[in-house]
Amino acid sequence: MEVLVHGAGALGSLVGGLLAPAHDVTLVGRNPHMRRVREEGLRIEGAVEARVRPRAVTDGRHRSADLALVTTKAYDTDAAARALATGEYGAVCSLQNGLTEERLVAALEPPVLAGTASYGARLLGPGRVRCTGVGKVAVGALAGGESPLADRVARAFDDAGIEVGAAADMPRRRYEKLAVNAGINGPSALARVTNGEVLEGPARGIAREAAREVGRVAAAAGADLTPDEASDALERVARDTAPNRSSMCEDVAAGRRTEVEAIYGAVLERADERGVAVPTCRTLGSVIRAWEAGRELREK
Numbered sequence: 001m002e003v004l005v006h007g008a009g010a011l012g013s014l015v016g017g018l019l020a021p022a023h024d025v026t027l028v029g030r031n032p033h034m035r036r037v038r039e040e041g042l043r044i045e046g047a048v049e050a051r052v053r054p055r056a057v058t059d060g061r062h063r064s065a066d067l068a069l070v071t072t073k074a075y076d077t078d079a080a081a082r083a084l085a086t087g088e089y090g091a092v093c094s095l096q097n098g099l100t101e102e103r104l105v106a107a108l109e110p111p112v113l114a115g116t117a118s119y120g121a122r123l124l125g126p127g128r129v130r131c132t133g134v135g136k137v138a139v140g141a142l143a144g145g146e147s148p149l150a151d152r153v154a155r156a157f158d159d160a161g162i163e164v165g166a167a168a169d170m171p172r173r174r175y176e177k178l179a180v181n182a183g184i185n186g187p188s189a190l191a192r193v194t195n196g197e198v199l200e201g202p203a204r205g206i207a208r209e210a211a212r213e214v215g216r217v218a219a220a221a222g223a224d225l226t227p228d229e230a231s232d233a234l235e236r237v238a239r240d241t242a243p244n245r246s247s248m249c250e251d252v253a254a255g256r257r258t259e260v261e262a263i264y265g266a267v268l269e270r271a272d273e274r275g276v277a278v279p280t281c282r283t284l285g286s287v288i289r290a291w292e293a294g295r296e297l298r299e300k
């Protein structure tokens with residue numbers, strides 16, 4: 001399969017690199033990373049060790065592939081969509097955190113699949129990515145149900161040795177992941193604690209309530225996820241990733257922009273549309289947004 005990975009930072013380089021031995025992969029990213037991959041190949045280190053040679057470019061416009069994977073940060077989704085709209089793709093699939101697929105649907109003609117990836121990835125430097133945790137990929141129709149296209153994409157991941165499921169319940173999975181991110185990311189970023197410390201410390205109640213609120217929004221949206229299930233998912237992921245710091249915690253600690261809009265913004269938008277009260281997510285989102293506003297002022 002021809003696969004283009006738009007946004008080859010940490011996750012995109014890892015997933016693209018893992019796909020490369022079995023497929024014709026093009027990474028779209030930034031220099032000097034792309035230049036090094038072109039000249040010397042991509043080294044995958046850590047939980048998976050490999051050296052692969054995907055194509056590596058910096059301009060994602062006017063390209064074509066059977067599948068485009070979107071792995072930019074969520075706030076770059078619209079720009080990614082604009083670049084992808086100039087090319088030709090059989091399908092587009094996001095592996096990002098937060099609810100970004102609707103933005104891709106709004107801007108693109110090819111079918112957009114929903115995806116989740118529980119791999120951990122960190123870019124070490126030009127041409128080098130660390131796999132910090134072997135995970136799973138799920139891919140399926142955005143509205144749920146069987147999808148021959150998702151089956152084909154899942155087979156392509158499977159051919160490359162990536163554990164994958166073609167999932168008929170992506171609406172539920174997307175909300176479950178959103179609940180986990182809403183429960184862990186804000187509290188961990190504000191308290192500067194690990195995922196495990198969110199669960200074990202004084203922020204536990206806030207984290208559980210944020211996840212439960214997302215469960216209520218999911219139920220109102222017909223996504224087959226209850227508040228209890230959302231809270232259980234949060235506890236499970238926080239336990240499984242206990243020593244890790246969430247992406248939002250890392251971003252805030254490094255003074256970087258966060259994915260607050262794709263996580264808390266997405267919850268609030270959907271909650272307001274359906275008249276669901278989400279006071280905990282609203283508070284967490286507001287405080288992270290306040291931090292972002294301060295960050296932008298400091299950058300000027």
Ligand SMILES: NC(=O)C1=CN([C@@H]2O[C@H](COP(=O)(O)OP(=O)(O)OC[C@H]3O[C@@H](n4cnc5c(N)ncnc54)[C@H](OP(=O)(O)O)[C@@H]3O)[C@@H](O)[C@H]2O)C=CC1
Nearest residue numbers: 007008009010011028029071072073074076096097120121
């Ligand atoms: N890292 C991980 O372990 C996991 C990440 N995720 C999710 O995956 C997404 C990506 O995360 P991550 O890989 O960590 O983020 P990174 O910032 O490492 O990767 C995104 C990359 O895309 C590049 N990029 C953005 N726009 C373009 C463009 N138009 N052309 C070329 N390159 C572009 C960015 O460059 P620049 O920064 O210069 O703009 C950056 O290098 C996020 O939504 C994250 O939450 C999900 C699971 C695990």
Ligand SMILES: CC(C)(CO)C(=O)C(=O)O
Nearest residue numbers: 184241244245246247248
């Ligand atoms: C699941 C979790 C919370 C793992 O750290 C994550 O997705 C993130 O950090 O953004």
